[in-house]
Amino acid sequence: MTANIASAAPQAAPEGRYAIAVHGGAGRYEYDQFSDAQKAAYKAGLEDALRAAQKVLEANGTALDAVTAAAMSLENTPLFNAGKGAVLNAEGEVELDAAIMRGDTLEAGAVTGIKTVKNPILAARAVMEQSQHVMLQSAGAEAFARSVGLELVPNSYFITPQRREQLERAKASKEAMNLSKFGTIGAVALDRHGNVAAATSTGGMTNKQWGRVGDSPVIGAGTYADNASCAVSATGHGEYFIRATVARTICALVEYKGLSLEDAANQVVRDKLVKMGGEGGIIAVNTKGDVVLVMNTPGMFRGSLKEGGEPYTAILADE
Numbered sequence: 001m002t003a004n005i006a007s008a009a010p011q012a013a014p015e016g017r018y019a020i021a022v023h024g025g026a027g028r029y030e031y032d033q034f035s036d037a038q039k040a041a042y043k044a045g046l047e048d049a050l051r052a053a054q055k056v057l058e059a060n061g062t063a064l065d066a067v068t069a070a071a072m073s074l075e076n077t078p079l080f081n082a083g084k085g086a087v088l089n090a091e092g093e094v095e096l097d098a099a100i101m102r103g104d105t106l107e108a109g110a111v112t113g114i115k116t117v118k119n120p121i122l123a124a125r126a127v128m129e130q131s132q133h134v135m136l137q138s139a140g141a142e143a144f145a146r147s148v149g150l151e152l153v154p155n156s157y158f159i160t161p162q163r164r165e166q167l168e169r170a171k172a173s174k175e176a177m178n179l180s181k182f183g184t185i186g187a188v189a190l191d192r193h194g195n196v197a198a199a200t201s202t203g204g205m206t207n208k209q210w211g212r213v214g215d216s217p218v219i220g221a222g223t224y225a226d227n228a229s230c231a232v233s234a235t236g237h238g239e240y241f242i243r244a245t246v247a248r249t250i251c252a253l254v255e256y257k258g259l260s261l262e263d264a265a266n267q268v269v270r271d272k273l274v275k276m277g278g279e280g281g282i283i284a285v286n287t288k289g290d291v292v293l294v295m296n297t298p299g300m301f302r303g304s305l306k307e308g309g310e311p312y313t314a315i316l317a318d319e
Contacts, residue, residue: 236280
């Protein structure tokens with residue numbers, strides 16, 4: 001089965017205006033860490049994801065379809081730690097997690113530890129739309145994906161020479177967890193109908209063991225969307241993001257305390273997480289079309305686009 005994320009037949013444009021944000025992971029990135037060619041390639045990958053979402057929204061499609069399209073674009077780009085090009089676990093395999101959520105109904109789907117589904121975000125969406133569950137894991141998630149006809153690939157499809165070298169270096173140095181060595185991809189969107197959605201996908205941590213799962217597929221930690229507040233996708237040191245329920249906390253501060261989206265994100269990412277020792281960042285959008293891209297690290301691969309505007313992409317915090 002070929003996934004169909006296109007919108008239904010075109011319709012008259014509603015009153016609202018769309019907004020999109022994407023990320024490709026936060027970390028301790030430095031100015032001279034990337035060549036000009038590498039920076040251009042990363043930014044091109046981010047812009048491609050923004051354009052994929054924009055194509056959906058320009059046709060009056062849904063935020064859900066838009067974040068699906070953006071996430072798939074990033075999963076298919078080997079530069080980022082999701083889908084093709086994801087990091088390797090201790091056994092030298094790619095293990096993938098993903099989640100998706102829609103803000104109008106609060107429906108959500110997630111998968112963890114899958115190894116053969118070409119686009120994990122489609123598996124997460126299938127769990128949401130074609131099962132009675134929210135999260136499926138490992139072999140069960142694989143069997144479900146197979147049952148609904150998602151495209152499967154050998155694990156070798158995801159593996160790149162760069163990630164093999166990265167794993168070898170990590171094992172040789174016996175390095176502790178290093179935020180610059182892992183990341184996530186994510187997308188949030190507001191459509192012209194006034195609905196928001198969020199999607200997050202990741203390969204987790206280099207050299208991870210024992211089936212470790214981070215925050216990305218955990219609804220409320222790395223992914224959350226609610227029309228009453230906002231949509232959030234997170235990236236960073238997942239253990240801290242789970243403990244702080246980062247995505248849901250930001251939404252709750254907006255919904256129940258009336259904070260602006262920016263103030264809510266800063267309170268969680270630059271205050272609460274910092275005090276806990278957690279590093280990373282988030283992207284978020286609300287139903288007003290406000291977009292925030294907040295991090296407490298030196299950098300985060302990120303981009304945004306609002307209807308009528310031009311794409312913005314950046315890597316370092318001061319860009």
